[in-house]
Amino acid sequence: MRLTCDVELVNRLLPSFNLKKASRSCRAQVSLGKKPASSSKDGALFLMVCTAKDRNGVKFLVKGNIEQIFGKFVSDGKATIRIRDPQQDVCISKADPLQLKNILNLIHQASQGKDLDRTALSALTPASARQVEKPKTKMTILTRKDYPLTTTFPSSLESLQVSQCSMKRIDQRILQLSKLKILNLSHNSLQSLPESYGRIYSLYELYVNNNQLTKLPISLCRSSLSTSLVVLDISENQITTLPLELCELKQLVTLKADKNDLKSLPATIGKLIHLKSVSVAHNKLAILPAGLTRLQLDHLDLYCNPLELQQTESVIMSQLTFPTLVECCARSIKKYRVPYTDEDLFPQLCQYLDSARHCWCGNYCFQCCARYIATVDLRRVSATVTAWDNVGTKLVPVEAFLCSQNCLTKFQNNSVAYWK
Ligand SMILES: [Zn+2]
CATH class of the missing domain: 2.30.29.180 (Ubiquitin carboxyl-terminal hydrolase 26/29/37, pleckstrin homology-like domain)
Incomplete structure (x- = not known):
């Protein structure tokens, strides 16, 4: 014994x-x-x-x-x-x-x-x-020759860093490390993230910065990481949009997405109530989602984004039209979280679904919605803001969408209700 x-x-x-x-x-x-x-x-x-x-x-x-x-x-x-x-x-x-x-x-x-x-x-x-011998909990691999090809990763690992190894996809053996809490795969050549995270159930921190990712897959937001992930670093990739499903990473505190090609932030970002630090410097953001104003951040970094203030009043830019059949279907797919992949649908339909907007009533909408633009003082959102300090103002344009006549009427009756 x-x-x-x-x-x-x-x-x-x-x-x-x-x-x-x-x-x-x-x-x-x-x-x-x-x-x-x-x-x-x-x-x-x-x-x-x-x-x-x-x-x-x-x-x-x-x-x-x-x-x-x-x-x-x-x-x-x-x-x-x-x-x-x-x-x-x-x-x-x-x-x-x-x-x-x-x-x-x-x-x-x-x-x-x-x-x-x-x-x-x-x-x-x-x-x-x-x-x-003490079970190994931490491992750092910084060169390709140190990467274990014939041996296995110790199953007791809690922190693993694999950098500068030109890794193109995440090794399946890493996804079997059930005790992993910190995974750092920065400075590689990752082009995609896996559909499922295997036996990783309690990952706190995921660093995939400095890779070649073009999108953050919805599957990550709905994976086993959704209830545990606290830090997500996707800086220095080529990501153009973040999915609305980002809001399913419920424990997220720190989001770093600097130096990407982001043109917008997901409207649902306001649902991430634990979020304290958002860093999206060096992107292509011209307008922010109105949902951002629901957050109480410690730090917000918007440095080097083409945010331009056109007017200071709230305005409704487009009028509501009747939703098309495609829109009705797409709204249902998003609402009832019907799973789909790039193989199930035509690429145009996938793009259409990716362009979903989020009305402040909680419903999704696509083209048939009213868009309104308002101005928000970022000092109400975050304790410290890094932006274009030389102008001396922290006013930025925000946009939101209204999915129905009902929402539009409510908004017209009290346009500032949402901002409070
Ligand atoms: Zn609505």
């Missing part, structure tokens, strides 16, 4: 001598067994703790020598075994709960002198270096 876990050995006598040892737990292997020499039936059982420093291990007699087992947090992988002689506590953490339960059970039985099933016991051989 062997258990890989973190162990801290605490000498209970030290405090009574007024000594305090800096406690530190380290990766270890705990096993229960008999010494090879005493293979006879009456051989004494020992609990052995092997660490990287001491691979031969410390052995504690079990029979009649276990004062107490503290197993209240066994389901969290934690327990403490109190040894009578020497007066030490074996504090176990980060263990597999099921295995820990098993070994504690065996120790309990053995301490009371009961016979154990011989198959469950270990021969108390020293642990190998691999068995006691």
Whole structure:
């Protein structure tokens, strides 16, 4: 019976001598067994703790020598075994709960002198270096020759950076790293992002800046990352539009999309209530979505965008018309989140669907909608704004769309209601 876990050995006598040892737990292997020499039936059982420093291990007699087992947090992988002689506590953490339960059970039985099933016991051989090494949680690969081709990525990885490796698409093996929290694939040649993110469920930070992406796929916004992603960096790509589905990345706090070809921001950006920092410098934004004004940002970077203020009053630029059949279908596809890919539809229809607008009532609309333009002071949106400071004003034009006569009437009755 062997258990890989973190162990801290605490000498209970030290405090009574007024000594305090800096406690530190380290990766270890705990096993229960008999010494090879005493293979006879009456051989004494020992609990052995092997660490990287001491691979031969410390052995504690079990029979009649276990004062107490503290197993209240066994389901969290934690327990403490109190040894009578020497007066030490074996504090176990980060263990597999099921295995820990098993070994504690065996120790309990053995301490009371009961016979154990011989198959469950270990021969108390020293642990190998691999068995006691700390699981690798961070990996940085900055050259192509360091990229693992024949070996695998350690499944314990929480942070992975692969840069300057001319990667064209994300390696499927990376998508199987279920513990990954930070993934940095910047400075590669990625042309697309995957449709699904495999076993990655709790990614906080995704960096795909300095690649060759031309769009941010809807699938990313609807993937397993949608409930976990906090930082998204897509700077220095060739992205022209961000999908309205961006709003499904509900936990997003930081969005960096500098140096792209963005002509607009999604109208739904106002739904990202946790958003604190938006950076879209060096793009082609001439107008901002009205939804942006619903945010309370700490920082907004709009440097080097052709934002031009035409007038300061709110105006309705176009009148409502009857929606066409195509528009009705497209509105339903967006509203009911009907999945589609580039293979299902003609390219024109995909482009049409990508051009969706978002009315402030929550519905989607396309060509048959009224467009209005207003002016907003960015100081109401963000604590700090980086823009064209030489003009000394933070007024920018914003646009929004109204999907129906009903919405238009409401807007005409109180045109500032939305801005509040
Ligand atoms: Zn509407």
